[in-house]
Amino acid sequence: MQKALPIITFALLAATPIGAQERPALAPSEIVAAAPKADWSAIAPSDLLVMDLASDTKGKPRRVVIQLMPPPFSQGWVGNIRKLAAARFWDGLSVNRVQDNYVVQWGDADGEDKAKARKLPGRLVTVPESEYVTPIVAAPVGAMPKTKPALANLQIFDIYVSQDGSDLLRGAGTSGFSMGWPLALLPVNPRKDNEDSDTDVTGRQVVASWPVHCYGMVGVGRNLSPDTGSGAELYTVIGHAPRHLDRNIAVVGRVIEGIEHLSSLPRGTEALGFYKTAKERTKIRSVRMGNEVFGLPAYEYLSTDSESFARYADARANRRDAFFIRPAGGADVCNIPVPVRRVK
Amino acid sequence: MQKALPIITFALLAATPIGAQERPALAPSEIVAAAPKADWSAIAPSDLLVMDLASDTKGKPRRVVIQLMPPPFSQGWVGNIRKLAAARFWDGLSVNRVQDNYVVQWGDADGEDKAKARKLPGRLVTVPESEYVTPIVAAPVGAMPKTKPALANLQIFDIYVSQDGSDLLRGAGTSGFSMGWPLALLPVNPRKDNEDSDTDVTGRQVVASWPVHCYGMVGVGRNLSPDTGSGAELYTVIGHAPRHLDRNIAVVGRVIEGIEHLSSLPRGTEALGFYKTAKERTKIRSVRMGNEVFGLPAYEYLSTDSESFARYADARANRRDAFFIRPAGGADVCNIPVPVRRVK
Numbered sequence: 001m002q003k004a005l006p007i008i009t010f011a012l013l014a015a016t017p018i019g020a021q022e023r024p025a026l027a028p029s030e031i032v033a034a035a036p037k038a039d040w041s042a043i044a045p046s047d048l049l050v051m052d053l054a055s056d057t058k059g060k061p062r063r064v065v066i067q068l069m070p071p072p073f074s075q076g077w078v079g080n081i082r083k084l085a086a087a088r089f090w091d092g093l094s095v096n097r098v099q100d101n102y103v104v105q106w107g108d109a110d111g112e113d114k115a116k117a118r119k120l121p122g123r124l125v126t127v128p129e130s131e132y133v134t135p136i137v138a139a140p141v142g143a144m145p146k147t148k149p150a151l152a153n154l155q156i157f158d159i160y161v162s163q164d165g166s167d168l169l170r171g172a173g174t175s176g177f178s179m180g181w182p183l184a185l186l187p188v189n190p191r192k193d194n195e196d197s198d199t200d201v202t203g204r205q206v207v208a209s210w211p212v213h214c215y216g217m218v219g220v221g222r223n224l225s226p227d228t229g230s231g232a233e234l235y236t237v238i239g240h241a242p243r244h245l246d247r248n249i250a251v252v253g254r255v256i257e258g259i260e261h262l263s264s265l266p267r268g269t270e271a272l273g274f275y276k277t278a279k280e281r282t283k284i285r286s287v288r289m290g291n292e293v294f295g296l297p298a299y300e301y302l303s304t305d306s307e308s309f310a311r312y313a314d315a316r317a318n319r320r321d322a323f324f325i326r327p328a329g330g331a332d333v334c335n336i337p338v339p340v341r342r343v344k
Numbered sequence: 345m346q347k348a349l350p351i352i353t354f355a356l357l358a359a360t361p362i363g364a365q366e367r368p369a370l371a372p373s374e375i376v377a378a379a380p381k382a383d384w385s386a387i388a389p390s391d392l393l394v395m396d397l398a399s400d401t402k403g404k405p406r407r408v409v410i411q412l413m414p415p416p417f418s419q420g421w422v423g424n425i426r427k428l429a430a431a432r433f434w435d436g437l438s439v440n441r442v443q444d445n446y447v448v449q450w451g452d453a454d455g456e457d458k459a460k461a462r463k464l465p466g467r468l469v470t471v472p473e474s475e476y477v478t479p480i481v482a483a484p485v486g487a488m489p490k491t492k493p494a495l496a497n498l499q500i501f502d503i504y505v506s507q508d509g510s511d512l513l514r515g516a517g518t519s520g521f522s523m524g525w526p527l528a529l530l531p532v533n534p535r536k537d538n539e540d541s542d543t544d545v546t547g548r549q550v551v552a553s554w555p556v557h558c559y560g561m562v563g564v565g566r567n568l569s570p571d572t573g574s575g576a577e578l579y580t581v582i583g584h585a586p587r588h589l590d591r592n593i594a595v596v597g598r599v600i601e602g603i604e605h606l607s608s609l610p611r612g613t614e615a616l617g618f619y620k621t622a623k624e625r626t627k628i629r630s631v632r633m634g635n636e637v638f639g640l641p642a643y644e645y646l647s648t649d650s651e652s653f654a655r656y657a658d659a660r661a662n663r664r665d666a667f668f669i670r671p672a673g674g675a676d677v678c679n680i681p682v683p684v685r686r687v688k
Binding site: 132159215239260265 | 401476500506560568584592604607611667668671673675678679681
């Protein structure tokens, strides 16, 4: 876990107290639509993985666009995935598993059979389990822009974020957003000189962080520990967030367009949702990096440290638009999906 | 809200401290499979709603089985649904909306058009919004069976359970299970003589409770407040739990079998996932109460106050079976689905 610690400023989510706004207020989607251009961040095509499935029964194309995670998260696996795409590894393989309220998985259906398995490209790295968690340094509250209320009511308590065996009732950490991604955040004590401190010698808070399994997130299939998966076998979440997989499997990205081509596939009838017969599988025509795909639209995400995102997150947690009679007063990190759209 | 308060004993979930068991331990599914017969509770066929959709493109039947909520929850709407089924209201209507990571909705596609709408049966009641929440009385901890550890580490903190405008950061309530259902639990103060008390004069804890929107739960579509919906328009959740709908829409049941026939339907391309054309809709052949359906299997659920359920819930929150290297230390209420099966 000892490595260079990039400095990341966390968005401290703002929330206007209930009653301070007139009802009906804007819906989350309206806040996103009204966000100024400056609040959007471009996604580099070279960070996209474009999977074209065989056309559907009506001949319609089925394209799934995946955004890969940025550094410092899961980069060993992300690097492997880039090599696999460059080697055209997935072309002609298939979607082999669709388990309701859980995952859709694709890769080599014969991957476990050494005689039949497609050969993996060379130069893939074996990533250690320690890489499921990344130590980062968060800016102290005092370093936040003055326009944002500090530590507002939407820094999200998260029951899945705790040390092993401690604080099981209430957890010890929170979740939040950084660089456009939902992350778990667990304070750690980096100083030997002060047992109670969770800041380093410069006063910055040190946090153990990991990407979380929300709907649409993409992870790396693996065998039993100590295997961590190469990245050749991938899945995406199509149900309630299976957060028990956090810190147990690598999260490497998220589907930003076309998830319906995976989530609406027929469920497999064998154990774990695997298809019983080969003909039930959906064929993968090709997987390419976005910069290799001619005519691919440009995509952007709502910057998670923007005022617009803070208002959007608050509105997700406290719906005050016309349909709602009672705001919830909170939202879990997976119920605040980061808005992503095609650049207009 | 002042009404007779049924006494309900809450399951206080047990959890064995991490390290107290050898690894690998049983998986949640193995705990369920090993549960003694006495830990299962029968579901009355008269509490089931059986929806037969038109056969799929391969001619296979598509049956969806829904369990309706028991008293004291949502009974105004549940009563309407019984009348609608008796009147054959849904026969020949359709699934009209499939929104990815949200809901599938069925009913009368022409319901908003007075000239074309199918006539509702008489005697349907208009249920007030106050019925979204139900006051109940929970047994004090001392009344729990001695075999169960009191207030173990899995009484679930829930960020969605709070009073309006208070305790937004951490909520004030929890969620748990009773009578086989996931419920939100918010202590209320029923006594005028003691401002700090959340027990009534007999020492029982008084709790405001409501059913929660987990994957597969069934709710009642409605128009803008003060409309609460009749029950003629129903939906089920097919994505991450949309808990912001809690206390805003009535939850009346859950799909216990066949949800894949709804969750794998093509997504609608219009706003909110409505289908653009009538031919995209899936036809409903019939909806009947379970006691009217010849040959329907018997179903049972794992009693939520059983030792087996406590162990199952603990295992969901702390996976120690072979695949996992790190237990989460917690689980949200929707990540502990109540096991339901056909009676063997």
